[in-house]
Amino acid sequence: MRKGTVAAVLFCLAGPAAAIDIEPLARTCNNCHGVDGVSVGTTMPSIGGLPKDYLSRVMKEWKYDKRAAATMNRIVKGLSDDEIDALAAHFAARRWRPVAQKVAAAGLSKGRAAVRDNCADCHGATGNDPDIGTPRLDGQWADYMALELEKYRDPEFVMPHRKMNKAIRQLEAGDFRPVSDYFGAQHK
């Protein structure tokens, strides 16, 4: 059997996303989200290994103006729903790789407490045990997460997730950085 055939067969077993040739499009995501969806920029999220449902849902919410975003909502509007699903499957199939990052040690115990009370139910106590369709947060970039929390706090910024909107009301603005740092620090 020729090696090329081996690769092709292996790939075709990988999943339904194989119906679309998504690789060239997926490679354009690398520019901002890193190869295999592992970001090296602190304000850009890693997306490799996040749940397919989550990735696909968020992209569609942007596409159909159900969720606010500064940049991504414009980008995804040029993609078909099938492409969005295939991209979600592509990045969901990567390995989640928590990124090592420096965070302020001072706020970690405050962060741990706030996470336990407000975030752990859905994301897991260290962000590595999320509910189905919920993103992992262990070793996600703290800077990115702090910015996301600000989106939820800003009433003019439309964020549709009911549970998150509810959880955010329990948090004080002073908790955002410690919570983000706490999850960011869970990269070991």
Place this chain on the structure above:
Amino acid sequence: MHRCDRRAFIRGLAVTPAALLSIAPARAAAPKARVVVVGGGYGGATAAKYLRLLDPGIEVTLIERETLYTSCPLSNEVISGERDIRTLQVGYKGLQKRGVKVLHDEVSAIDPAKKTVATAAGKTYAYDALILSPGVDFDYGAVEGMSREISDSRLPHAWKAGPQTLLLKRQLEAMPDGGVFVIAVPKGPFRCPPGPYERAAQVAMHCKQHGKHKAKVLILDANDSFSKKPLFEQAWKSLYGYGEGGMIEWVSGANDGKVERVDPASLTCYTGFGEHRGDVVNVIPPHHAGKVARDLGLATFKNLWCEVRPENMESTSQKDIYVIGDACVGGELATNNAFPKSAHMAISQAKAAVAALVARFNGLPAPEPVYTNTCYSVVGHDWGFSVVHLYRVDNGQWVYVKRGSGISPVTLGSKPVPRLYRRLEAQYADGWLRNVLADAFA
């Protein structure tokens, strides 16, 4: 439905563990193909990296003069003092680790018939495909009184990041309160369409922070409009004052903004009818495809830019030579939606060329390319915005996908955009920079 066709294999190349792929090159001593890449900026580095990433059986040689690359994107922040130039710099070790042969040398001749590249050091390299990513060269003669020497010493363009960026930074620092910082913008298309206007904002920010409240930033423009104009004007107005009595003033081409002559001794710019003396004069001369591409006769578009095929970035006039980055022209020209000359675009073009080449060397049909652009401008502390572009290829032509393109909102309904939008995009600009540098060079 699953389709196990040949196209699936090419997808497989990218997702299959390297161990499986490495079987192919091990079987034969000779490489599957030899690709020479000329120019180690964003475009060339990405091309070299992704060739090795998608098919380690391909031998890749990158020829680049410099040993250290300095990113043009976000280099306006170096001029204002917001950013250390070292955060924009990267070497070529990452590419070497991927098996790219990196040569710090200069191309002296290319023979498209024999398919060879000769270098100043006297070496010759044969290629199956040649990727040119030479960037731009400046036409100093287009502005009377300008020369390369004047640019290096007194009237820097700082349109290639490096020593001139630092020279312009020093000039700005030395500029007194009440001084005038002139930016002369050439007729488009030019590298980094929003760059001059972001620079104006960064210079104004520097002046404001350093108590130079009477300073002026005068943009003398050969054009009548510019990239992200409503966003820049909104920010200039709110942050620095714009127009009459403001810190920033823009003179369009129609209003005699085109600089035709300079007097370096008195730091004076002459337009058709007027003269403007500056304390710092930043003349960006018109530019064109880098010499190496132009000398080959590839700059078929107005004798300035290289025309390429939409499906794979191959030159329309020379087989097996691919031109990517600022040197090429593409996109939907008829509707004035050409490819912007940006780093992100160069990366995108590199990936399209590579995908086509990898398919070709493996005897497979080329995948359909997608070209994307994301370009952030940072105009103040926590004030940024962007433009995104999407192009697809249909019937052998580029199609600008308007629905997947456009600038950040200026207003939301009747209200100004919440400030958070600007803050987010200023923050994203840095994340973008880290990731594009890694995508190309790591």
